[in-house]
Amino acid sequence: QVQLVESGGGLVQPGGSLRLSCAASGAVFSIYTMRWFRQAPGNQRELVATITTGGSTYCADSVKGRFTISRDNAKNTVYLQMNSLKPEDTAVYYCNAHRISTYWGQGTQVTVSS
Numbered sequence: 001q002v003q004l005v006e007s008g009g010g011l012v013q014p015g016g017s018l019r020l021s022c023a024a025s026g027a028v029f030s031i032y033t034m035r036w037f038r039q040a041p042g043n044q045r046e047l048v049a050t051i052t053t054g055g056s057t058y059c060a061d062s063v064k065g066r067f068t069i070s071r072d073n074a075k076n077t078v079y080l081q082m083n084s085l086k087p088e089d090t091a092v093y094y095c096n097a098h099r100i101s102t103y104w105g106q107g108t109q110v111t112v113s114s
Helices: none
Strands: 002-008 010-012 019-023 031-041 045-051 057-059 067-073 078-080 091-097 100-106 109-110
Touching: 002 057, 002 091, 002 100, 010 031, 019 109, 031 078, 045 067, 045 078, 057 067, 067 091
Parallel strands: 010 109
Antiparallel strands: 002 019, 019 078, 031 045, 031 091, 045 057, 067 078, 091 100, 091 109
16 A cells, blocks of 8 residues: 655746655555656646656656656655746646556646746
């Protein structure tokens, strides 16, 4: 059983930055692949970024060069640093942990608007 809690969302102007955090409990964090997904109203949930147990990273083309995923195993936390934000980045952002089973957080709202 893994519990995930996201934080750091909010309202930001275009071109601004936010850092999302996802704190994990209830399992050995270091053995899980961690992912960030997002879902905007009326859209499918899409994969934004992945970080493996070995530290390899993936970012979707739509955010590459602007977003960075990282993890701190000592703090049982995964981060998503979001820079140069655009209105189309507006969505609920979800943390995801995967090993054999898959676990989801409740999500945190990111709104990019002037």
